[in-house]
Amino acid sequence: MLQKGRLAQSSPFIAGRDQETCKVIMGGGSFSFRTKASTATRTVVRHGSAPLFREADVCVVGSGISGVSAAIEAARLGKQVLLVDGLPVLGGQAVNSIVGTICGMFSNGADGYQVTYGIAEDIIRDLSKTGAIHYRQGVNNIIVYDEVALGRWIENAIREAGITVLLGAIVREVEVKERRIRSLSLATRYGDVRVGATGFVDASGDAALVWQAGFPCQEAADGPVFGTQMVVLEGIDEEHVPSRAELPVRMREKGEQYGLVRREGLSFIIPGRGIAAMNMTHMETPLDPFEMSTKTLEGRDQADRAVTFLKTEFPKAFGKARVRAYGFPGIRQTRWIRGRQQLTVEDVVSGRKFDDAIARTAWPIELHDSGNDHVWRPFGDDHMHYVPFGSLTPADADNIVVAGRCIDADNAALSSVRVMGPCIAMGAAAAHALDLAGTGSVHQIDMEALKVRLRDNLERNVSGHEIARTIRPFAEANA
Ligand SMILES: Cc1cc2nc3c(=O)[nH]c(=O)nc-3n(C[C@H](O)[C@H](O)[C@H](O)COP(=O)(O)OP(=O)(O)OC[C@H]3O[C@@H](n4cnc5c(N)ncnc54)[C@H](O)[C@@H]3O)c2cc1C
Numbered sequence: 001m002l003q004k005g006r007l008a009q010s011s012p013f014i015a016g017r018d019q020e021t022c023k024v025i026m027g028g029g030s031f032s033f034r035t036k037a038s039t040a041t042r043t044v045v046r047h048g049s050a051p052l053f054r055e056a057d058v059c060v061v062g063s064g065i066s067g068v069s070a071a072i073e074a075a076r077l078g079k080q081v082l083l084v085d086g087l088p089v090l091g092g093q094a095v096n097s098i099v100g101t102i103c104g105m106f107s108n109g110a111d112g113y114q115v116t117y118g119i120a121e122d123i124i125r126d127l128s129k130t131g132a133i134h135y136r137q138g139v140n141n142i143i144v145y146d147e148v149a150l151g152r153w154i155e156n157a158i159r160e161a162g163i164t165v166l167l168g169a170i171v172r173e174v175e176v177k178e179r180r181i182r183s184l185s186l187a188t189r190y191g192d193v194r195v196g197a198t199g200f201v202d203a204s205g206d207a208a209l210v211w212q213a214g215f216p217c218q219e220a221a222d223g224p225v226f227g228t229q230m231v232v233l234e235g236i237d238e239e240h241v242p243s244r245a246e247l248p249v250r251m252r253e254k255g256e257q258y259g260l261v262r263r264e265g266l267s268f269i270i271p272g273r274g275i276a277a278m279n280m281t282h283m284e285t286p287l288d289p290f291e292m293s294t295k296t297l298e299g300r301d302q303a304d305r306a307v308t309f310l311k312t313e314f315p316k317a318f319g320k321a322r323v324r325a326y327g328f329p330g331i332r333q334t335r336w337i338r339g340r341q342q343l344t345v346e347d348v349v350s351g352r353k354f355d356d357a358i359a360r361t362a363w364p365i366e367l368h369d370s371g372n373d374h375v376w377r378p379f380g381d382d383h384m385h386y387v388p389f390g391s392l393t394p395a396d397a398d399n400i401v402v403a404g405r406c407i408d409a410d411n412a413a414l415s416s417v418r419v420m421g422p423c424i425a426m427g428a429a430a431a432h433a434l435d436l437a438g439t440g441s442v443h444q445i446d447m448e449a450l451k452v453r454l455r456d457n458l459e460r461n462v463s464g465h466e467i468a469r470t471i472r473p474f475a476e477a478n479a
Contacts, residue, residue: 051185051192056082056164058434059184059197061171064092065420066404067203068154069119069427074201075161077435082195083158084186087328088168090158092205094420095151098230098327100268100277104363105421106141109381112464115360116421117456118428119157126153128471134271135468139378140364144268147277169193171204174213179398179441181213199399199434199442203427206287206334207406215394216338219287220411225334226368227285228262229299230327231278231307233318238269240316241276250313251280258309261302263372275324280306282371285331296329332368332405333418339408340443341390348413349377354388356447358433358454359417359425361385367415375412386458387417389433389450392426398441401430425457 012026021032057079060071068090071083085092093099105120106112114120124143127133132149136142158165169186176182183196202209207217242250248264255263265280283299286292303326310318346352348365362384365377379385391408392401402408403426405418432453436445451458 051194053194055196056080058199059195060201060203061209062203062205063090064205064404065094066423066427069424070201070203070403070430071163072119072157072161073428073431075163081163083163084166084169086170091151091154095147096328097330098147098232098277102143102420104361104419106464107362108140112141113461116425118424120424133471135471141464146270171208171212176213181400198439201430202400202402203404205405207337210337210394215396217335218338219335224284225332226282227332228279228330229281229283229303230330231303231323232325233278233321234275234324235320235322236274236276237317242314259305261371285334287334299329300326333414336406337394337402337408339391340393340395341388343391343409343413345410345412348385348416351383351385353386356389357386357458358389358429359387359422359457361417361422363416363419365412365416367412387422393442401433401442403427403430429454
């Protein structure tokens, strides 16, 4: 009897299938559906039409962390901003490649202080409320973050700032006249678009805008800089995760057995969630579209081999782990601009403070120039190096400022300033420089005025301890 009663309760009963609404009765409750579906269609035919045209004060190409910083800062200056990205989502690599941490935003050592502000402050303030970031103190101080939360933060901040977004739009052509970009032609799956603006920010990572405009760019001359296919694992046992030293040692010892290309790796654990972002592969990221597509699939294969390695070699930590997500291919350095000035490795090592400095960082030289491993040249607690405004500006153009991982630097120097802290600062500098330039040239702005506006990113020092105190530990936030 009991069995029958249970069955009767849980089996759904549908009443009135042939009427305008039907009722589903199940589990002691009911809900209704409309049953009549529209059958109407209309015929549409494509007629050759002109691209949609939109105008803005500032057009930012690339919605990675540097483009987001540029767009929000420009909007806060009262500009009409149009933010374009080739992906159908905002956030660039910070969100979609699951890079795991914000580096280069603090000075080194136990008394590390914050060196970049602007949207960095907002991100720390807002994400710390939900425990989505975690300050990790070490030789190099970093913030570990939840990329899903950062993605939503970016989307909300862009909407609140009143920025127009154009997603899934690839820059195809750039119209240049008398040293100024006049407009961009973009292809989207919904048709072509043309965008005109007074000023442009190239935050595309690959210098897409500067390249398409025909201005000189540069690439690494001694072989590729490798990217990484990141992978997020869930179901790990945090207590048994190998130390930062142990993982690479085992990768070197046993890597060949598992077909690993890279023989060193890192895990970024989001404490209290049994989740880790694994950085264990090295893939080439060529600019040829077919080659890049092939390398993308190879990168995923490398990631799978790395997961097999982890599960077998560290069963206590990773035996029950599953892949929760593969990031988009992580691209470090491909093509970048030739600017008015090149940041050199000597500038970085000596901590040269330029008259036109606009950003600072203490991040090591981190050049991924080999399949197996990478160059890592760390600096002391007192070290700081700077990015000059000249490295953000192509010499032959008056209304473009570049931000992020495609500014002018030598191969090694770029590897120390392409991390997210300085990317945020460069985005802010681009927005303020275009504001100061107006309809004039970014090469003729009042540099002192720019530096006053960027003073926080050059001089203000908030202790990392203070920040750590305001960030709730993950475990507590998720209790
Ligand atoms: C695997 C990996 C791990 C890393 N780890 C860290 C880390 O832990 N901490 C850290 O701080 N940094 C890390 N970095 C470096 C850092 O993530 C990037 O250098 C930084 O995020 C670059 O930001 P960006 O805004 O300059 O460029 P991106 O984030 O690359 O954004 C560029 C945007 O431009 C768009 N775009 C490109 N071309 C076009 C076009 N033609 N038309 C339209 N849109 C276009 C792209 O879709 C993209 O969204 C890592 C990098 C990699 C690859």
